[in-house]
Amino acid sequence: MNLSQFSKRDIFKLLSCKGDDILNLMMGGSSKREGSVITFSKNIFIPLTEVCRNTCGYCTFRKDPEQLGNHLLMQLPEIISNIKKSEKYGCKEALFTFGERSDEIKDVKNLLDRLGFGNMSEYLYHVCEETLKKTGLLPHSNPGVMSRKELKMLKEVNSSMGMMLENSNPRLMETEAHKKSPGKNPWLRIQTIENAGKLKIPFTTGILIGIGETLEERAESLLELRRIQNKYGHIQEIIIQNFRSKPGIPMENHPEPSLLEILKTVAVAKIIFPDVSIQVPPNLNRETTQMFILAGADDWGGVSPISKDYVNPEAPWPEIDELKQLTVEAGFSMKERLPVYPQFINSEFLNENILKKIESMDLNK
């Protein structure tokens, strides 16, 4: 794929098309998908901490230390016990998502010190290492912005990692969405994604749409990810996440993107990224979820038979069977995948211990 194939203007035009052109665009996106299989990963979601240095205008996950009392940090015995329970349901992915750089907050830092860890990355490393040793699941971590050194360390114990780009334009740092979120500086996020590429870490990323960005800025963000993928080839999946308004958040009165806007973005993403899976989280879009596969989406992401989606706690995951039924009704089949995509299961991208673990797994369970 040659980046010069698409200009920002081309993408802008596609994102602003109307009438029958929308149907043609959706068919264009759908035609880029290989076959008619929609993948998903059976996971358990482990929110290591809800403390976060950022305060995004759309967040319902983050909590202040005072709200959490004794639950600042999930501790290893609870983590391993929950993961062990998930084994019984056939889960294969232990998803560690949590507030970014929570160790910048004194209470978390003090607790980590007491537990013998210098920072959250060291704690995460330990948790992932124990998960690999004591359970049958593969870690996939989303720690937010990370240094190259931290990524290098975490690669040893992760089958893949992830972090949303959100949007590549720094203008968003002045808006309700990100004005209190230093970690949403696109420069820092692009650097993290690029460093993961240099280190050959299979990576999941994505954009958040409807947070006040213009169509040009949405186009720029997709092109920026394309530029990175052309250079490093480590992006396995791009999430198109739509802003949802929720009571009590700073952006409560901000309009949500329309269904057509989401559909057009999904189709354009698949056209620009025929080599990468495009995911739309089904729990955010229960009623419209089938439409996204008709526009080119080919992955449902992590679907958990047991854990709540803590980032969007008000949106329950559709049961796996229900999702399967919706997928089949739309003319597709659903297939389980690992947190690392097949093209990255090799020694170029994964450490020996992770490869051995995958070899030992019963993938039909």
Ligand code: SF4
């Ligand atoms: S969306 Fe993520 S980064 Fe932003 S405040 Fe919430 S937990 Fe932190």
